Amino acid sequence: MVSRVIPVEPFDLVVFGATGDLARRKILPGLYRRWLAGQIPEGSRLIGAARSAMTPGAFRAFAAQAIDEFVADDKRDAAAEAAFLARLEYVAVDAEGQTGWRELAALMRDGVVRAFYFSVAPALFGSLAERLKQHAIADDASRVVVEKPFGSDLETARALNATLARHFQEAQIYRIDHYLGKETVQNLMAVRFANILFEPLWNAQYVDHVQITVAETVGVAGRASYYDKSGAMRDMVQNHMMQLLCLIAMEPPYHFDPDAVRDEKLKVIRALDPVRAENIVRGQYLPGAGQPGYLEDVENPESQSESFVALQAHISNWRWKGTPFYLRTGKRLRARVSEIAVTFKEPPHSIFDDAQGWRENVLVIRLQPDEGMNLKVMIKEPGPGGMRLVQVPLDMSFAEALGAEGADMPDAYERLIMDVIRGNQTLFMRGDEVEAAWAWTDPVIDLWDGQKPHDYEPGTSGPEEALMLMHRDGRRWREIR
Structure with a gap:
């Protein structure tokens, strides 16, 4: 199976913060891959904008280095790369001053989509938006992309929304969350809503519980300043x-x-119950395996920010009342994995003598690594000697199911940037959605004010207290592997 590539309209994409880490690792390599795939038409341009004084030639060299570092060798083509780099321009601008804005305005063209990517600190969103309108660079059809963190609490999120709303309509604002660009996340919607198989079972009557895990093996080094102000709750859960x-x-x-x-x-989000204090566990990783601990990484021995959080959430609506949702995320854990596991209830009556042999049916949606899905079902163990049950997976790895070419899926940023150019906001957060998420998150954070997180050893599944969060309900976390 070969995926179809549908070209977008010609565009001018201005990336503010074009010399930053996100542009180097994701935006520039991703756009090159879309160019190589034939999705970006000839009449398109990428304009880098940052405070650094740099010639267009130097910016092209910067982009070439990013492509060399972050694009696989089998996706390199000298002629395509040269043609892509020829699309790049650069302007040095002062986000809070007037330098460079006239030069940027002079580069803008009529008749193409204009998009502006704010790959900068949220404190600069307002200044950038104001100057784009002041210099007539952005019009009523332009689109702006803003990166997280979108606020640090409900008050700051409302302020950011209000700032952007002074200059752009909600339909022009694309709040990007790269998780929504992952192939498996979108396939989750396809599995649910394009097949009759699961929908009759997708409710509290048949689902025992849901686990969502995002585990990382790395610590916070390199993001210490940001992370120590946010913690895992703000950085991942919200x-x-x-x-x-x-x-x-x-x-x-x-x-x-x-x-x-x-x-x-x-x-x-609005149906989420408030989280009780006994239903949340926070942790900080200790030193180990030759690596510093969290307190050393953030250079703050008094830090009370969490590198791990696990919680139990409940949704008070007709479909989910009574079904717990367990969320878990952390740094320096046993393995790098992101997955959703929907565990179904056991049959109301077992006709088999070997009751101990029964295991629950579980639908596992894996986001990383090895994107795919599997459904664990019970079958008879092969061989004579009676009816012995064994659990086996019905596995659908995208790499195997779609073949070599079909499995070459775009990076999340590639997909989302192309959606911006198309004007499709489906996979982007709306302002009221962001505010509702903070309205639920803020009271959770307030619960642990002044409390130190639990310690946990690196390379484990987190604090022991997180295991008890499920054990007391007669359940277990899925193994992180």
């Missing part, structure tokens, strides 16, 4: 994991339409 929870729990929208999808996600 946005990435909240979005996964919404896609699992949402009602079918009337149509695969941006506002229809986001309306249903918003309903889930």
Whole structure:
């Protein structure tokens, strides 16, 4: 199976913060891959904008180095790379001053899509938006992309929304969450809403519980300053994991339409019960295996920010009342894995004598690594000697199911940037959705004010207290591997 590549309209994409880490690792290599795939038409340009004084030639050299570092050898083509680099321009601009804005305005063309990627600190969003309008660089059809963190609490999120709203309509604002660009996340919607198989079972009557895990093996070194102010709750749960929870729990929208999808996600967030103190565990990783601990990484021996959080959430609506959702994320854990596991209830009556042999049916949606899905079902163990049950997976690895070419899936940023150019906001967060997520998150953070997180050894599954969070309910976390 070969995936179809549908070209977008010609565009001018201005990336503010074009010499930063995100542009180097994701944006520039991703756009090159879309050019190589034939999705970006000839009449398109990428304009880098940053404070650094740099010639267009130097920026092209910077982009070439990024491609060399972050694009696989089998996706390198000298002629295509040269043609891509020829699309690049650069302007030195002062986000909070007037330097460079006239030069940027002079580069803008009529008749193409204009998009502006704010790959900068949120404190600069307002200044950039104001100057784009002041110099007539952005018009009513332009699109702006803003990166997380989108606020640090409800108050700051509202302020950012208000700042952007002074200059752009909500339909022009694309709040990017790269988790929503992952192939498996979108396949979750396809599995739920394009097949009759699961929908009758997708409720509290048949689902025992849901686990969402995002585990990382790395620590916070390199992001220490940001991370120590945010912690895992703000960095992961409020946005990435909240979005996964919404896609699992949402009602079918009337149509695969941006506002229809986001309306249903918003309903889930508003139906979340407040989290009780006994239903949340925080942790900090200790030194080990020749690596510093969290306190050493952030150079703050008094830090109370968490590198791990596990919690139990409940949704008070008709579909999910009584079904717990367990969320877990952390740094310096046993393995790098992101997955959603939907565990179904056991049959009401077993006709088999070997009751101990029964295991639950589990649908596992894996986001990374090895994107794919498997459904664990019970079958008879082969051989004579009676009816012995064994659990086996019905596995669908995208790499195997779609073949070599079909498995070559775009990076999440590639897909989302192309959606910006198309004007498709389905996979982007709406302002009221962001505020609702913070309205739920803020009281959770307030619960542990002044409390130190539990310690945990690196290379484990987190603090022992997190295991007890599920053990007391007669359940177990899935193994991180």
